[in-house]
Amino acid sequence: MTALLDVHDLQVHLPVDGKLKPILSSVSFSIAEGETLGLVGESGSGKSMTARAIARLLPPGGEAAGEIRFGGSDVLALGGSELRAYRARSLGMVFQDPRAHINPVRRLGDFITESLRDAGQPTEAANERAIHLLSEVGLTDGGRLLGQFPHEMSGGMLQRVMIAAALANEPKLLLADEPTTALDVSTQAEIMAILLELRREHRLAVLFITHDLELAAATCDRVCVMYAGTIVEIQDASALFGAPLHPYTSALLASRPDISVRQRAQAIPGRPLSLFEAPPGCSFAPRCRFAVEDCLADRPDLRPVGPGRVACIRAEELDGATRGSEGSADG
Amino acid sequence: MIGYIGRRLAGLLAVLIIMSFVVFAGLHLAPGSPEAFLLQGRTVSPETVASIRAQYHLDDPFLEQYARWASGILQGDLGRSLIFRQEVSSLIWSRIPTTLALAAYSSVLIMVGGLSLGILGALRRGRTDSAILILTTIAAGTPSFVAAIALVSLFSVRLGWFPAFGSGEGLAGRAAHLTLPAISLALSYLALVARVTRSAMLEELRREHVETARARGIRESAIIRRHVLRNALAPITTISGIVVAGLLTAAVVVESAFSLNGLGTLLLQSVNVKDFPVVQAITLLLVTVFVATNLIVDLLYGLIDPRVTLGRGRKL
Amino acid sequence: MSAVQLTRQGLIGKARLAGGRLFWVAAGVLAALVLVAIVAPFIAPRDPLDIDLSNVLASSSAQHLLGTDQSGRDIFSRILFGTRTSLLGPLGVVTFSTVLGVAAGVTAAWRGGWIDSIISRSSDVLFAFPGLLLAILAVSLFGTGLWAPVLALALAYTPYVSRLARSATLVERDRAYVAACRVQGFGGLRTCVRHVIPNIAPVILAQSTINFGYALIDLAALSYLGLGVQPPSPDWGVMVSEGQGSVMRGAPQQALYAGALIVTAVVAFNVIGEGLADRVGKRSR
Numbered sequence: 001m002t003a004l005l006d007v008h009d010l011q012v013h014l015p016v017d018g019k020l021k022p023i024l025s026s027v028s029f030s031i032a033e034g035e036t037l038g039l040v041g042e043s044g045s046g047k048s049m050t051a052r053a054i055a056r057l058l059p060p061g062g063e064a065a066g067e068i069r070f071g072g073s074d075v076l077a078l079g080g081s082e083l084r085a086y087r088a089r090s091l092g093m094v095f096q097d098p099r100a101h102i103n104p105v106r107r108l109g110d111f112i113t114e115s116l117r118d119a120g121q122p123t124e125a126a127n128e129r130a131i132h133l134l135s136e137v138g139l140t141d142g143g144r145l146l147g148q149f150p151h152e153m154s155g156g157m158l159q160r161v162m163i164a165a166a167l168a169n170e171p172k173l174l175l176a177d178e179p180t181t182a183l184d185v186s187t188q189a190e191i192m193a194i195l196l197e198l199r200r201e202h203r204l205a206v207l208f209i210t211h212d213l214e215l216a217a218a219t220c221d222r223v224c225v226m227y228a229g230t231i232v233e234i235q236d237a238s239a240l241f242g243a244p245l246h247p248y249t250s251a252l253l254a255s256r257p258d259i260s261v262r263q264r265a266q267a268i269p270g271r272p273l274s275l276f277e278a279p280p281g282c283s284f285a286p287r288c289r290f291a292v293e294d295c296l297a298d299r300p301d302l303r304p305v306g307p308g309r310v311a312c313i314r315a316e317e318l319d320g321a322t323r324g325s326e327g328s329a330d331g
Numbered sequence: 332m333i334g335y336i337g338r339r340l341a342g343l344l345a346v347l348i349i350m351s352f353v354v355f356a357g358l359h360l361a362p363g364s365p366e367a368f369l370l371q372g373r374t375v376s377p378e379t380v381a382s383i384r385a386q387y388h389l390d391d392p393f394l395e396q397y398a399r400w401a402s403g404i405l406q407g408d409l410g411r412s413l414i415f416r417q418e419v420s421s422l423i424w425s426r427i428p429t430t431l432a433l434a435a436y437s438s439v440l441i442m443v444g445g446l447s448l449g450i451l452g453a454l455r456r457g458r459t460d461s462a463i464l465i466l467t468t469i470a471a472g473t474p475s476f477v478a479a480i481a482l483v484s485l486f487s488v489r490l491g492w493f494p495a496f497g498s499g500e501g502l503a504g505r506a507a508h509l510t511l512p513a514i515s516l517a518l519s520y521l522a523l524v525a526r527v528t529r530s531a532m533l534e535e536l537r538r539e540h541v542e543t544a545r546a547r548g549i550r551e552s553a554i555i556r557r558h559v560l561r562n563a564l565a566p567i568t569t570i571s572g573i574v575v576a577g578l579l580t581a582a583v584v585v586e587s588a589f590s591l592n593g594l595g596t597l598l599l600q601s602v603n604v605k606d607f608p609v610v611q612a613i614t615l616l617l618v619t620v621f622v623a624t625n626l627i628v629d630l631l632y633g634l635i636d637p638r639v640t641l642g643r644g645r646k647l
Numbered sequence: 648m649s650a651v652q653l654t655r656q657g658l659i660g661k662a663r664l665a666g667g668r669l670f671w672v673a674a675g676v677l678a679a680l681v682l683v684a685i686v687a688p689f690i691a692p693r694d695p696l697d698i699d700l701s702n703v704l705a706s707s708s709a710q711h712l713l714g715t716d717q718s719g720r721d722i723f724s725r726i727l728f729g730t731r732t733s734l735l736g737p738l739g740v741v742t743f744s745t746v747l748g749v750a751a752g753v754t755a756a757w758r759g760g761w762i763d764s765i766i767s768r769s770s771d772v773l774f775a776f777p778g779l780l781l782a783i784l785a786v787s788l789f790g791t792g793l794w795a796p797v798l799a800l801a802l803a804y805t806p807y808v809s810r811l812a813r814s815a816t817l818v819e820r821d822r823a824y825v826a827a828c829r830v831q832g833f834g835g836l837r838t839c840v841r842h843v844i845p846n847i848a849p850v851i852l853a854q855s856t857i858n859f860g861y862a863l864i865d866l867a868a869l870s871y872l873g874l875g876v877q878p879p880s881p882d883w884g885v886m887v888s889e890g891q892g893s894v895m896r897g898a899p900q901q902a903l904y905a906g907a908l909i910v911t912a913v914v915a916f917n918v919i920g921e922g923l924a925d926r927v928g929k930r931s932r
Contacts, residue, residue: 055546057542057545057546083548084548084549084550085548086548087545087546087547087548088547088548088549089548091546093543093546093547095539095542095543097539100538100539100540101539101540101542101543102540102543103540103543103544103557103558103561103562104540104562104637104638105561105562105635105636105637105638106557106558106561114544114547114549114557115547115548115549118548118549118550118553149637149638151637151638162543165547166547342771346771346772346775347775349772350772350775350776353772354784357784357788358788360788361788361789362789368788468914468917468918469910469914471914471917472860472864472910472913472914472916472917473910473913474864474867474868474906474909474910474913475868476867476868476871476887476888476906477887477906477907477909477910480887480890480891480894480899480902480903480906481903481906483894483895484894484899484902484903487895488894488895488897488899495895577777580777580779580780581777581779583779583780583783583872584779584868584871584872587871587872588871588891598783599783599872599873599874601787602783602786602787602874603873605787607787610783610784610787614780614783614784617777617780618775618776618777618780621775621776621777622775
């Protein structure tokens with residue numbers, strides 16, 4: 001598999017209270033064609049900002065450094081019409097809250113076909129394509145829906161519309177930023193099913209951002225776990241769920257309420273930090289129950305351990321211990 | 332929708348009835364008897380007194396007076412001027428074109444200038460924006476008659492570019508004569524529209540759906556036009572409606588400053604010479620236009636924002 | 648009248664100026680104007696009514712700081728004295744409209760029902776009258792001078808205050824302290840005067856400050872039209888009007904100085920009102 005997207009040593013700074021503060025540090029990962037990569041972490045961990053950096057959508061004043069390569073071209077160097085072409089043709093983006101992310105005063109047809117018409121397609125053809133796209137996301141009444149306004153639709157339907165619109169230009173990579181978080185539980189499953197099906201049919205690569213580690217493990221090929229603006233672990237999804245390498249990943253898994261096992265969910269003590277608030281050394285150390293003095297010395301690099309890669313100096317010695325903690329937690 | 336318009340029209344009618352009653356009852360509120368007030372010590376023949384009593388139905392009971400006066404107005408009979416010895420309606424008709432031209436000219440300046448400055452300020456943050464903010468703050472606090480004096484002293488007296496007063500002949504002459512008045516009238520409102528446009532645009536620029544459009548590679552100019560400006564139209568329409576509705580009244584001051592022969596000058600003359608029928612008629616006319624314009628703007632809302640179900644406000 | 652009802656309060660929140668420095672500059676300007684109005688007789692170099700036909704339209708000199716007008720009166724002294732009527736009139740408008748508006752708005756919200764309906768419909772009718780037009784009508788009925796226009800404008804400005812007071816009171820009415828007052832057996836009047844009105848005061852103050860600027864413009868315009876303060880009394884609006892003739896003769900100083908002061912005062916009130924509204928808005932958010 002060749003890498004479609006290659007992110008190498010990405011650094012992002014954003015203005016916070018008028019000063020540039022680091023938000024992401026040495027973020028590196030790649031996505032192969034047709035691969036689904038999960039990006040998991042608590043809010044503020046930098047997972048959304050990573051997706052925004054890939055789409056070059058940082059907030060005003062934000063700066064990205066490092067390297068982002070898409071199909072060989074240097075994304076951070078794109079400008080003007082090249083950047084627009086990259087966004088329009090290479091990427092599709094699905095946001096968390098479709099109600100806020102779709103213009104409320106324009107008709108849905110207008111929204112879906114906008115990028116097509118912008119690229120020069122005649123309205124007729126664009127509308128036909130829109131109806132086809134809507135049927136792909138399970139909305140069969142496309143002809144009528146094109147004339148509807150967003151406020152006339154449910155959140156789940158709107159998210160389907162957003163997905164349809166994202167696919168309009170047949171992108172190779174879909175950036176899905178918590179696409180189900182704002183929806184009802186029942187709709188969440190439908191949207192996930194649609195995403196997974198479309199991924200297969202269109203051989204889409206997907207960057208799937210979620211705070212739900214279990215969902216990521218169930219739907220993705222590989223999973224990156226982020227904490228305080230850095231990646232702390234990358235593993236194949238199947239392995240990660242059973243054998244987390246980083247204490248943070250273990251803690252995330254343990255913090256999920258699980259009704260099948262009679263076991264209390266364990267909240268992670270403390271609150272998640274932003275990168276610029278983190279102490280030197282391992283960002284997770286202040287909340288980690290396995291932290292030792294050495295953890296506070298230097299920020300650990302991501303290094304290969306067993307089947308994956310992890311940023312924890314005690315990964316080998318803790319192997320098993322972190323998982324064991326799950327079982328013994330009840331006692 | 333139809334039902335809503337019906338209800339709004341009924342409301343408008345109610346307001347107009349009460350308002351006309353106030354304007355009518357003013358005659359009886361004024362110090363002295365209505366007759367003495369209307370005559371203001373002018374010596375006139377007994378026939379004239381009789382005709383005034385007849386015109387105002389002063390021999391009838393109060394409410395009946397009002398009813399007859401109001402029904403007369405509905406039939407286009409605005410009464411007779413006590414000074415000019417002609418029908419008030421013909422007096423007013425001859426003055427309307429000047430005032431309308433002034434208001435229309437000003438409206439164009441307000442909309443074009445206000446929108447451009449507002450958009451410019453929102454898109455060019457930094458120096459341009461600060462300059463626009465400062466200028467509009469000052470302009471918003473500048474009364475039309477002060478602007479008139481400053482403009483006349485600069486452009487008429489010093490530079491001699493524009494005439495300082497009068498109405499002019501021919502289209503070009505009229506336009507030249509109306510330019511300084513229109514600017515004076517427009518200035519503070521233009522500033523208001525600019526500031527509302529600017530902040531509405533800034534608010535819309537921050538919206539998530541604008542980010543979606545960017546993420547889809549839409550051209551920036553199209554984003555500004557189709558998503559930012561389009562969505563900012565509601566507050567811009569509101570302020571523009573208020574401004575335009577009030578222009579005819581505000582024009583009174585400007586017409587006086589430039590000696591334009593419009594409705595406003597007629598109103599002032601009539602106030603000064605106590606020609607009450609004319610004052611009543613012009614007041615009625617200006618208030619009606621004001622209220623009707625506001626209604627039209629409210630109805631426009633439904634077209635601008637599909638989330639507004641007229642009469643029920645915005646759902647969401 | 649919903650479009651009209653969206654005015655002023657809605658606008659000031661949006662048309663805000665960045666930074667707090669300007670607010671304090673405006674406050675300083677305002678304090679200076681009030682001070683001048685009070686001490687005008689003591690600091691004015693001349694009698695503002697003193698005519699000197701041998702020295703008309705003089706330019707500024709040591710004797711006449713800002714020159715003289717078409718009757719040879721000292722412009723500087725007239726401007727100092729003009730501060731008095733120019734501020735007193737709007738003060739009357741704002742005081743009347745605030746008292747009336749708060750009383751009406753609080754009553755409407757507190758009592759609800761048909762009282763609320765009557766008060767709200769009355770505001771709708773008043774909203775239909777542009778302030779300036781109502782003032783002109785009042786002058787035509789009751790004659791020129793300050794009182795008729797001040798009362799008319801006060802009436803025209805009242806609905807802006809009452810609507811705000813009504814909505815603010817509706818919010819306050821459901822707060823815990825109101826229930827606490829009820830439990831203690833306090834009457835409605837006492838609760839409103841002692842507790843509700845102090846709580847809604849900041850919002851009202853911001854609105855009334857903005858209204859002050861508008862009232863200043865309207866009253867100056869009326870004086871300019873010859874319907875308000877009458878010459879030879881020194882008043883900024885009157886001065887602009889009297890100076891207009893000299894503008895054509897290339898001596899615009901009287902009209903321009905008086906006009907500049909009107910603009911300064913109005914801008915100061917606007918900036919302060921916007922600043923206050925901003926602060927109130929931030930606090931309640």
